[in-house]
Amino acid sequence: MTAHHPQSPQFFLTAPSPCPYLDGQFERKVFTHLTGSRAPALLDLLTQGGFRRSQNIAYRPACERCRACISVRILVDEFEPTRSMKRVLQTNGDLFGRMGDAEPTSEQFALFRRYLESRHAHGGMAEMSAMDYAMMVEDSQVDTRLIQYRRKGPDYRINGRSDEDLMAVALSDVMADGMSMVYSYYRPEEADRSLGTYMILDHVQRTRELGLPYLYLGYWVHGSRKMDYKIRFQPQEHLMAKGWERYGG
Template sequence: MRHSLPLAPQFYVTAPQPCPYLDGRFERKLFTALQGEGAEKLNNALSRQGFRRSQNVLYRPSCADCTACLSARIRVADFKKSRSQKRVLKRNADLQRTATSPWATEEQFALFRRYLDARHADGGMADMDIFEFAAMIEETPVKSRVIEYRESAETPGSVRALIATCLTDVLDDGLSMVYSFYEPERIGDSLGTYLILDHVAIAQRLGLPYVYLGYWVPGSRKMGYKANFAALEIYKGGRWVDIGDPKDHETETHPLSVDPIAEQVARIQLPDTRSG
């Protein structure tokens, strides 16, 4: 028997798991499949509502007793580099950028493994093999690019070392940095910050208003650096607002203040995916 895809996206909730950002808490995600002819429109619409893409799934934190994870984006037109960020650009001036179709390579995977082993050895991706890595990069139903950063060649034709890679979605209103990784031995070069700065530069040239950074978690050391970018907005209370003082968002959320899943889903604005 043939089964057609549902006209409207179906939303599901994951089982609770230990939170990777805040000790003693549990995370839960609200998610939906990203597939079919309407994938591009759905990715655009839900990204504007705090969702993130992972392969062919869109998800947003929906924890039972916490709302600490806040989607963050940079307002490109108002962004101004700080002095320290200008120094980061100078330290990484030797890097050259190349954008390609989403295709995984063994060189990328080797860098990815070095990055995980040095920075996230106890994380959820720690056991990822090359086949799972390839799926992360290549299984995308939307407009995506792999952006590689290599050292400048000392001599013409010489092999240039791969220093950083970012899987990036091109949305109708910006660039979404899906996942990035970089050479852990370049300690002190602030490569994570450099990748964000370069994506802001790309968005400026393309005339795109935002760079989506994923989630910022107040109180998490892993995510704290995102608050250092000017013109940063967070998705809070169903709308995008200026981050203001990051300390204003550190208040713990009481479980009774978290809206039920049904109410959260009811407020999601879906795009019209009908043709024409």
């Protein structure tokens, strides 16, 4: 009989379900709960081991016959934007991001619903209610921040604030060795702005300013075209069988 320390995390395995990224594949996940005063330290450790956070759950793929999901983190001190990324920064030069506590609002939820209906109408989050959204934002026992991006209003030069319409939102964790982008969404009608790319570039800068080495982007799914954007931000590291390995740059 194996004895367990009362504060040791317990891990669980989900049943197989159809993979949302690769046709014909089935996914399974191993997960544990992030609760109590040890949650931040546990998240640090698990993220370095390829886990992701959703509310108070840390999970990672545990598929039986597929290893397409690869954890990705950007080396922020070495990163330099490409020409196309510099154009994205220039295009969005009229935006301002304010980072604050993870607190949901009706304005955020309205934008979140528009984003889902446009980009993920048949995805697993399509039926989320305002209460579900509030839980996604608030249900965290780690250092979670909400960054809201708006157009710079007429008073921006005076007081550094912006009361213009909400353009994009990012929910992110701050850990001991970096930032981790948990979820982000934006105005779907502003496709020309490449707001998803812009938010990653903004997070690279925020991570640098915090003096932290990594920006965690979650999983790159080899073979899924919609996830290929993650490997554009080089140099980065991928979590492989022998540990984190440099990729690109």
